[in-house]
Amino acid sequence: MRTKYVATVPLDEARLAKDLQQSASFRYSEAYSNYLIGGPWKSCMLWATGGDSGDGVLTNYSYDRGSTFTEYGRQLPYLQELITNTVDRSPLKFVRLARFSDSVIVPHRDFLELSDLPQDARSAHRVHLPLATHEQCFFSEDNIVYRMRAGEMWHFDASRIHSVASLADEPRIHLIFDFDDRSGTGPLVTIEDTGAGEGIPADRTVHRPPLSDTDRANLLDLAGVLTMDTFGEVFSIVIKKHFRFDGGEDFAWRTMTAIARACQDPDVLPHTLNLHRYYTLERNTKE
Ligand code: YCP
Numbered sequence: 418m419r420t421k422y423v424a425t426v427p428l429d430e431a432r433l434a435k436d437l438q439q440s441a442s443f444r445y446s447e448a449y450s451n452y453l454i455g456g457p458w459k460s461c462m463l464w465a466t467g468g469d470s471g472d473g474v475l476t477n478y479s480y481d482r483g484s485t486f487t488e489y490g491r492q493l494p495y496l497q498e499l500i501t502n503t504v505d506r507s508p509l510k511f512v513r514l515a516r517f518s519d520s521v522i523v524p525h526r527d528f529l530e531l532s533d534l535p536q537d538a539r540s541a542h543r544v545h546l547p548l549a550t551h552e553q554c555f556f557s558e559d560n561i562v563y564r565m566r567a568g569e570m571w572h573f574d575a576s577r578i579h580s581v582a583s584l585a586d587e588p589r590i591h592l593i594f595d596f597d598d599r600s601g602t603g604p605l606v607t608i609e610d611t612g613a614g615e616g617i618p619a620d621r622t623v624h625r626p627p628l629s630d631t632d633r634a635n636l637l638d639l640a641g642v643l644t645m646d647t648f649g650e651v652f653s654i655v656i657k658k659h660f661r662f663d664g665g666e667d668f669a670w671r672t673m674t675a676i677a678r679a680c681q682d683p684d685v686l687p688h689t690l691n692l693h694r695y696y697t698l699e700r701n702t703k704e
């Protein structure tokens with residue numbers, strides 16, 4: 418399902434604050450933090466197969482059991498209510514409370530590592546519900562940069578290349594719902610769909626000026642400082658540029674590969690090509 422704004426849930430800020438305060442004491446998983454450059458990606462399972470809060474790695478759950486609230490989900494009455502009232506729980510596999518700040522997420526696709534699981538059991542559809550966010554928090558899908566506002570439910574096409582940036586030291590907290598692909602079910606989001614048409618609405622997209630030739634040349638000059646030691650810093654500069662300026666399709670990976678090709682450290686280019694493969698093409702969990 419393509420990325421689409423679906424509807425807005427009026428958030429009860431007082432009850433939300435209470436749950437978020439309660440969730441501050443939970444043990445968060447830092448699984449998938451390798452997708453980030455900056456702070457970690459912290460997630461906590463509120464609803465999962467067998468009610469098992471587990472370690473946050475989607476391939477480590479037993480997919481033959483039904484899903485229910487976890488010990489963490491049960492401690493958050495308002496979020497429980499939001500989950501119960503907004504989505505169809507029968508195909509719902511996982512709900513994570515996910516937070517990060519001051520970080521960028523490398524452009525990637527999700528679910529690639531789930532291909533060994535039976536098709537009707539694995540997560541196939543995702544819905545995002547931002548609970549706390551800010552103006553400097555951006556998503557991108559292909560070459561579209563956009564914002565999700567707090568309280569908005571979005572169908573999120575995690576099979577397309579997406580990237581995220583939270584360019585401020587404020588928390589960005591989302592509920593992330595994963596559904597299986599059982600056919601014949603109704604809509605995943607059960608509240609009325611008020612999204613006008615398909616896709617990302619124009620008033621949520623961020624208009625970026627085109628990247629200038631000077632900026633492009635300056636980025637390529639990073640080849641002079643790019644080594645395996647500075648890989649993360651350089652890639653994060655490239656990704657941040659993508660959120661501020663329009664450098665064209667596949668800008669981040671294309672630019673990082675060009676800088677890697679021009680740099681002096683012979684290990685950087687093969688490393689870049691391997692990461693590109695891992696994040697966007699195929700992922701073998703046994704690696
Ligand atoms: C996301 N995908 O796109 C998640 C974050 C890595 C996997 C962590 O929000």
Ligand code: CO
Binds near residue numbers: 525526527575579
């Ligand atoms: Co993702």
